[in-house]
Structure formats: C-alpha cells, structure tokens
Amino acid sequence: MGWSRPVGWLLDHVIYRTSVTGRDNVPADGPVIFAGNHISFLDGPVMFGASPRPMHILVKQEMFKGFLGRVLRASGQLPVDRSGDRSALQLGKAVLDAGRCVGILPEGTRGSGKASGISNGVAWLALNSAAAVVPVAILGTRKGGEHLDTVPRPGRRLHVSFGEPLRIGRKPNETGRASMDRAGMEIRAALAKHVQDTIYLSGQPLPDAEFPQERPNAVAGSPADHH
Template sequence: MAWSRPVGWILDHLVYRTTVRGRSNVPAAGPVIFAGNHISFLDGPVMFGAAPRPMHILVKQEMFTGVLGRVLTASGQLAVDRSGGRAALQRAKSILDAGHCVGILPEGTRGSGDAASINNGVAWLALNSGATVIPVAILGTRTGGEHLNAVPRPGRRLHVSFGGALTVSRRPGETGRASMDRVGTEIRAALSRHVQDTIRSSGQQLPDADAPNPPQTAVAGTPADHHLRKVQ
C-alpha cells in the first residue's frame, strides 16, 4: 500500500479540504478496526487517506472489475461477496491477527450516516481478533439532498474524526451469538455518539436519509447478518 497512501493524502488535502481530528486515538501498533459511518462512495478512500496507519478496506466485489478493480487489488483492499461473506471476514481476521489494520463501513450501504443500525461483521471481527475498534466519523462527502452517487465538488470541506478506542471481549458464560449481538450494539452506540459529537464540533450536518437510492455502486460494509451466522 506504499503507493496508495500518498494518493489518499492527495484526495484528502489537494482535491478536497479535509479536517482530520483524533489521530492520536489510534494505537501506533497492534490490530485496529476502523469502523466508519457511510454516506458516500468516497467514504472509504477518504478514511484511508486520513488515517495515521494504512488499512485494508472491505469493498463489495462488484467494484473489482476493469481498471478500478486492478487499482483496488493493487492497493490491498478486500473483496466482499455480499451473498456470503465468510472468505472476506476470514481474510480480514488474518490481517488483524498479523497486527495490521482493517477498515469497514458497518452500516453496509450508503444512507444518512447516523449509524442507527450496523451489520455485525465488525463485532465478529473484533471478538475473534481482539483488535481495538476505532469509530470514525466521516462528514461532507455527501450533503443535504445530494444524490447517493453525487461526486463532491473539488475543494469541498470534509471532516474525518477518529474517536476513542473501544476494546471488546466475550463475557463468561455468554454464548457466541449473544456476545456478537452485545458487542455490535456497543460498537453501533459508540459510532453513533461519535458521529453526533463530530457534527457538533464541525458544524457539518449529515445528508438527507431519503435521498434517491439507485443500485449501489459504492464501497460496501459487511455482509448481512444472516450470512455471518455461517462464520460463528
């Protein structure tokens, strides 16, 4: 990912004007899961460019075609088959087990970005890898009633904020499913709070939730929960 890190920086700071906060919250070493809210197809690249450490981001496999697919593969991103995500989750766990970082947009699809609900893939990864979870608020990549496929005009002010570290674990006597549901709730609440805190500090609002919703072409989060039951 050596070549793609500068590309991410250029996107954040030359194409757009990105304010980055909370980088000191990210551990300098060890496995980290960056869990960001999802409002635009640019969220993954913007988070990638703003983070103090490189990461492998889970991206839906439909994006891995043509030139873009070769770029995603060469930059170390992970293809997610949303009809059944076992392989992607296991690959992500292997990366975390090696002490590296994974990025995930656990809302799964683009929307208002308020983290009102998330898929439990992020909880599965956190529990099974012991990785630290960092909630990431991404604002400005889509605003107001902009179309879900809207490309922000160059020069727009974006905001990326890395929240406080969250460490999770199973409790004695707790079933695997109960642990995953509890931890998913904890991560969702932490991400939602951090998004609201970032809105207050930046003055940047979330986009409308009911913007036109065409077929998805964006960076994806995790597979649906019913597919995750296969990897418990």
C-alpha cells in the first residue's frame, strides 16, 4: 500500500483542497474501523488520503474489473459481494486481527450522508474484533442538487473529520442479535452526530439526497462505490 498513500494525498491536497480535522482522535496503533458517511464516488479515496493511517477499504466487487480492478487490488482494497456473501467480513476481520485498519461506508450506497441507516456489517466487525470504531464525516464530495454520479471539479474545497473512537463490546447475558442491534445503533448514532457536528463547525452542508437510502440491511453492505 506504500505507493497508494502518496496518491491519496495528491488527490486530497493537489487535485482538491481538503481540510482535515480530528487526526489526533485516530489511535496510533492497533486495529481501527473507519466508518464514514457516503455521498459520492470520491468518499472512499478522499477518506483514504486524509487518514493518518493506511486502511483497506471495502469496495463493491463490480469495481474489480480491468485496469481499475488491478489498481484496487494493488492498493490493498477488499472486494465485497453485496448479495450477502460474508467472506468480505471474514477478510476484514483478518485484517483487523493483524492490527491493521479497515475503512467502511456503512450507509451502503450514496445518499444524503446523514447516516440515518447503516448496515450491520460494521457492527459485526466491531463486535468480533478488538478494533476501535472511528466515525468519519466527509463533506464537499457532492453538494447542493448535484447528481449522485457527479465528480467534483478539481480545486473544490472538501472537508474530512475524524471523530472520537468508540469501543464496542458484547455485554454479559446479551444475545448475539441484541448485541448486533445495539452495536449498530451506537455506531449509527455516533456517526450521525459527528456528521452534524462537523457541518456546524465547518459550515459545509450535506447535499440533497437524490433518492432514499438503499440496502440498509445488506450483510456486508458497507463497501465504497468507488476507490
């Protein structure tokens, strides 16, 4: 992943003008799950470039074709079958068990970015690893009434903010289903609050949603649409 880190930095600070806050909130070592809101194709790459630590981002497997697919694999990104295959979660867990970082956009598809609904994939990873969950607010990659497929022009101001880490664990006598539901709610609430706090502090709003959120219950429904 060494070569892809400078590429991510160039995307954030040469092609776009990205301000980054909250880097100190990211644990310096140990496994971390970065959970970001999702409004644009660029969210995954922008989060990747802004992070103080390298990460493996869950990306829908349809993107792993041709030249782009080779680039994604070479940069360490993880393919996800959104039909419900859990192999991506197991692979993500293996990455976290090795003390590395995984990036997820748990809303599962591009939308308003408010984190009003997320998949349980991020909750499963949090519960089945020792990873901290860092909420990530990504703003500016799409704005106003821009179409979901819009790629912002070079030079646009973007903002990425890393929130305080959460530690999610199982509670005594709590069923697996109850643990998943609770963990999902805690992560969703933390991400939604961090997004709103970042909007207030940065003055940069979310875009209008093109259509309602989709696939909130997908098993690993947290891949980036693009990297």
